Amino acid sequence: MYWVSVFTEAGIFAILALGLDVIWGWAGDFDLMFYGYLALGSYMTFVLTIGKPPPSVEYIIGWHLPVVLSMVLAIAAVVALAAIIGAIALRNLREIYFAVTTLGAVSALYLLVEIYTPLFDGYNGVYGLINPGQTALNLTYNGYRIGLLVVVFVLLFLAYLLIQRLSRSPFGRMLRSVREDERAAAAYGRPVFSAKYRAYLFGAALAGLTGCLFAVFISAFNPSAWTPQELLVIYAAILVGGRGNPRGVILGVFVVYIGFIELTRFLPSPASRPDFGPAMRQVLIGLMIILMLRFRPQGLFPERPGRDRGEQPAEPRGPGPLALSASAARDAAPDTEPDGEGSAG
Amino acid sequence: MTTFFVSVGIGLSTAAILSLSAVAFTLQYAVSRVANFAHGEFLTVGAYAAYSGQALFHQNVAAAAVIAALAGAAAGLVLNVALIEQFRGRSAITVFIATLGVALIVENLLVIIYGAANVSYTFAQGNLHHIGPFLWTTTDIEVMISALAVAGLIYLLLQRTRFGKAVRAVSQDRALAQVSGIPARRIVMQTWALAGAVAGFAGFMLALTIGTFSPTLGFSFLLLTITATVAGGLGRPYATLGGALIVGLMLQIAGTYTSSEYELVYAFLLLVILMLFRPNGVFVRRSTVAVRA
Numbered sequence: 001m002y003w004v005s006v007f008t009e010a011g012i013f014a015i016l017a018l019g020l021d022v023i024w025g026w027a028g029d030f031d032l033m034f035y036g037y038l039a040l041g042s043y044m045t046f047v048l049t050i051g052k053p054p055p056s057v058e059y060i061i062g063w064h065l066p067v068v069l070s071m072v073l074a075i076a077a078v079v080a081l082a083a084i085i086g087a088i089a090l091r092n093l094r095e096i097y098f099a100v101t102t103l104g105a106v107s108a109l110y111l112l113v114e115i116y117t118p119l120f121d122g123y124n125g126v127y128g129l130i131n132p133g134q135t136a137l138n139l140t141y142n143g144y145r146i147g148l149l150v151v152v153f154v155l156l157f158l159a160y161l162l163i164q165r166l167s168r169s170p171f172g173r174m175l176r177s178v179r180e181d182e183r184a185a186a187a188y189g190r191p192v193f194s195a196k197y198r199a200y201l202f203g204a205a206l207a208g209l210t211g212c213l214f215a216v217f218i219s220a221f222n223p224s225a226w227t228p229q230e231l232l233v234i235y236a237a238i239l240v241g242g243r244g245n246p247r248g249v250i251l252g253v254f255v256v257y258i259g260f261i262e263l264t265r266f267l268p269s270p271a272s273r274p275d276f277g278p279a280m281r282q283v284l285i286g287l288m289i290i291l292m293l294r295f296r297p298q299g300l301f302p303e304r305p306g307r308d309r310g311e312q313p314a315e316p317r318g319p320g321p322l323a324l325s326a327s328a329a330r331d332a333a334p335d336t337e338p339d340g341e342g343s344a345g
Numbered sequence: 346m347t348t349f350f351v352s353v354g355i356g357l358s359t360a361a362i363l364s365l366s367a368v369a370f371t372l373q374y375a376v377s378r379v380a381n382f383a384h385g386e387f388l389t390v391g392a393y394a395a396y397s398g399q400a401l402f403h404q405n406v407a408a409a410a411v412i413a414a415l416a417g418a419a420a421g422l423v424l425n426v427a428l429i430e431q432f433r434g435r436s437a438i439t440v441f442i443a444t445l446g447v448a449l450i451v452e453n454l455l456v457i458i459y460g461a462a463n464v465s466y467t468f469a470q471g472n473l474h475h476i477g478p479f480l481w482t483t484t485d486i487e488v489m490i491s492a493l494a495v496a497g498l499i500y501l502l503l504q505r506t507r508f509g510k511a512v513r514a515v516s517q518d519r520a521l522a523q524v525s526g527i528p529a530r531r532i533v534m535q536t537w538a539l540a541g542a543v544a545g546f547a548g549f550m551l552a553l554t555i556g557t558f559s560p561t562l563g564f565s566f567l568l569l570t571i572t573a574t575v576a577g578g579l580g581r582p583y584a585t586l587g588g589a590l591i592v593g594l595m596l597q598i599a600g601t602y603t604s605s606e607y608e609l610v611y612a613f614l615l616l617v618i619l620m621l622f623r624p625n626g627v628f629v630r631r632s633t634v635a636v637r638a
Binding site: 273 | 380428431432435436437438439441442443445446447448449450452453454456457460461568571572575606607609610613614616617620621624
């Protein structure tokens with residue numbers, strides 16, 4: 001049962017990574033708000049299904065809706081929040097400015113949820129969604145967990161098919177052109193903001209779905225489940241797999257989650273220092289991010305260049321974003337001052 | 346009215362620390378065009394170095410401050426050589442993500458060494474002083490005076506010395522400075538060491554005024570720092586001081602009249618609002634050019 005649970009979790013995170021990859025891999029926006037969407041989706045699923053809060057516990061809404069309906073509503077709430085954040089952050093801000101703005105937004109949300117208890121009961125969080133539908137489906141506990149695993153993988157497969165299709169569609173190609181050179185894309189009449197905005201909403205919707213699945217999977221949710229560091233693991237997974245390549249991203253998640261996190265669970269963790277293991281794991285994840293960025297920014301499975309149908313294949317383009325491959329040439333001579341040579345002549 | 350002046354007083358003390366941290370952040374940006382997400386860790390490293398060294402010099406606050414600054418300088422130097430220069434020529438966002446990784450590493454290394462729980466110095470906080478309408482502890486006064494002194498030193502260093510001239514040249518155009526015979530790489534390294542020292546010192550001051558701290562000290566202060574830096578204008582050291590003053594005072598006053606728990610929520614909302622309307626700083630006329638760093 002342990003491995004069922006591990007694979008379910010990895011499958012959920014794979015869907016999340018696919019969503020994030022649309023925002024970061026295709027549209028090129030480094031979004032730090034993303035885990036907040038998962039959190040909101042999860043919280044909303046809880047408060048829509050677990051009914052009125054018992055005494056001494058507070059949270060909003062408190063309805064008794066069927067789980068599937070509440071998932072739809074939760075995703076709608078997430079997309080609504082993303083619509084606000086995206087409209088603010090994507091309009092004029094790019095790169096670091098975008099990243100910092102989304103970080104500000106997610107930190108404000110995090111603190112608000114943690115401090116303001118009437119929202120989602122602050123630090124205690126919400127809980128009580130235990131295996132919804134188990135009795136109705138007449139399943140044993142183990143059967144239910146295996147069923148959940150199957151559902152997650154079916155959803156992952158559907159998400160993959162959808163994204164693979166989107167990736168080759170005009171929309172996917174437009175997003176990549178915007179990522180590579182926003183001005184050139186705008187000059188060719190591509191609606192830059194609207195393209196990025198739609199990608200953002202789509203990614204957030206997937207994050208909302210993951211939040212719902214997460215709610216069913218862990219049956220409790222509180223602020224310690226969505227600290228900023230969780231998102232970095234997803235970014236690390238995308239970096240390892242290959243930014244912009246859906247198949248690579250899914251593989252990256254499985255490599256990072258199962259290969260890496262499960263293996264480092266066996267790190268020595270002396271009883272006197274219970275935080276040693278988790279801290280060491282974070283250190284290794286940080287190292288992995290830096291090393292991947294430095295030595296293989298395109299990931300293990302690089303994004304494949306789009307093919308022109310009908311004409312002769314164009315000469316092979318460098319893997320990954322142009323900015324990165326251009327800099328690879330510069331890195332060849334790191335000891336000189338590369339900018340100086342041109343001006344000196 | 347008394348409440349107002351007390352909160353202004355505390356706000357000034359916060360602003361003093363914030364201004365040091367923000368100036369250090371903006372100096373790094375000026376010479377390397379890098380938004381250093383691991384900047385908060387300089388503060389944490391400084392605070393913990395002083396924590397480890399406090400017994401060494403018989404509870405001497407000044408000695409502990411020097412230790413913090415030295416540790417910060419070392420951290421700045423190492424980060425510059427081992428990471429920032431390695432990523433030279435890469436896009437700003439790539440370096441930003443890499444420094445995010447560094448922040449993760451340093452924070453967790455500190456957890457491994459010192460534990461995740463709060464620690465505190467054994468220095469005395471000192472008495473309360475009524476000065477005019479304000480109410481300050483001895484520590485608050487020390488913090489403000491030393492912040493002013495450090496800011497003055499940085500000003501002199503940047504404006505009156507050969508090193509400062511070189512820093513300004515490099516921040517304008519590194520390549521041009523290089524061909525004019527300025528050892529750009531060395532200047533950048535020295536600037537990072539300077540920024541690290543200022544940040545390490547700020548970290549010690551921050552830990553001293555708060556009382557207790559944990560390895561997340563710097564990270565939670567980082568967003569405040571970025572807010573102050575953006576309010577002043579990225580890469581503009583003197584305007585940053587003004588930005589820190591505005592942000593520090595606004596937070597403290599808003600926190601006093603609602604609830605101090607929400608201070609950081611206001612800070613982040615302020616950051617978002619600044620980004621939306623004044624991404625180039627409040628002292629610059631609203632620019633028609635969108636920020637595309």
